[in-house]
Amino acid sequence: MPHPVQNFNQRIIDEFRANHGQVGGPFEGGRLILLTTTGARTGAPHTTPVGYLPDGGDRILVIASAGGSPRHPDWYRNLLAHPHVTVENGVFTYEAKAVVLAGEERDRAFARAVESDRGWAGYQEKTDRVLPVIALHEIARPGPPNINASSPAEAIRLVHDAFRRELALIRREMESGTTTLGAQLRVNCLTFCQGLHNHHTGEDTVMFPFLADRHPEAAPALDRLRAEHEHIATLVAELRKTLADPDLDTVRGEVDRLTSELEAHLTYEEAQLFPLLGGV
Template identity: 75%
Template sequence: MPSDFNQQIIDEFRAHHGRLGGQFEGARLLLLTTTGARTGTRHTAPVGYVPDGGDRVLVIASAGGSPRHPDWYRNLLTHPQVTVESGVFTYEARAVVLDREERDRAFARAVEANPGWAAYQEKTDRVIPVVALYAIAQDGPGHIEAGSPGEAIGVVHDMFRRELTLIRREMETGGSTLGAQLRVNCLTLCQGLHNHHTGEETALFPFLADRSPRFAPVRDRLHREHERIAELVEELRRAVSAGATADARAEVVRLTEELEAHLAYEEEQLIPLLDAA
């Protein structure tokens, strides 16, 4: 069973689609469910994560700098298939412990973004492991933690809003150069937006067009906005890849402003249609 403290975090996380307040406000956390190495019992723990682009995220077995590895880490060594809850999506994943060289590179990136990881390492003699969680492919769309298709749109949109807010904050508090982890965060966001809009264009929009004749002008406007967002995403990608800090900051601001207007219009138009359908 989780401690009372962890259970409060888990309950708040699930109730608010990954949004937390207090000391964890703005933190990147996920819920990781592992299978007990000895008991076979399922255990859920809130864990800090690091975006890593592509098909994986990284979790760090810090245990607050404890001399012992956390239970969830020992569990996944025996049972590497785990369940991940992001607050928006729930999916099965395969856990792979990074070897020392790759671990050191990943941990350095994490420390660059959040010096608290270094403080945990300084408290213990053990080398804090870094674990990659690879999403396991499944048939059909992923499971979204929402009660209806309309709510699912809002939940996914809020995920992008939160990530942009975090990236803007990291850029404002960072130095004169883009850190390696911040570059990964930006590129992960770019890929996520591309995937989301591709899914809407290929699946959601045809579904709504078949059920509502009045959706056609809305679809046309949203298609134009998707093209515009794709242009802004590409500009951000170029600035980040080139390490152009000032340009990247400006592109994040531009993307935030135009994306927020797009998300608001999309919610206004799509949620009633989805709820009716």
């Protein structure tokens, strides 16, 4: 008979995959991935829902808390034996290399986690083991990313919705009652900015030329979208500047401005591109 924890995890996994990363219950509104590891003893794949922290660049962080259990979770023991893992974030699926952080690097990362959510400190207080912090480094692969969509239009919608959710989460974090801009919140903002830049660069250099070649009548809309990308890049640059400022109200104002402008851009882009790509 399946263990109750296995049943719970499988329900979360099924909901996550069915709803492209959105789930209810204890994970609702949080940052969640599905982490697939290779069994240390069996060699079989095991998938587990795990909360994560943005860390900029090509990596994210996960913490082997097991709710403060005295034992490391199975997925952690698995990746120690087999550090090549698979990550699903609801939009993209990619291979990654797991690296356990050590020393000051681990302590700084864990301090950021605690600063953003005191629950991590509670887990640490419940156990004598030092909770491991693991960096998951995306392994670059040739060709387009592996996106969990059945059509180009759906792919755009899923990416756009992921940006919308992350911005909403960042705004909620800014309203959480703190009066200062925490280190992890800075990282969250910078990671979002980099992801948005990468997405727009891909559209400008790959998708828009493709569409322009096949749909010359779309040239005015594509020109407007390119101009909006430049405008949003300016807003992102302003946000980056304010992240060095300890004034949370200043940062909040820039995030609100970016949110408003980006939502208008995403809505217009969807209206213009979906018909060209065959809908969703």
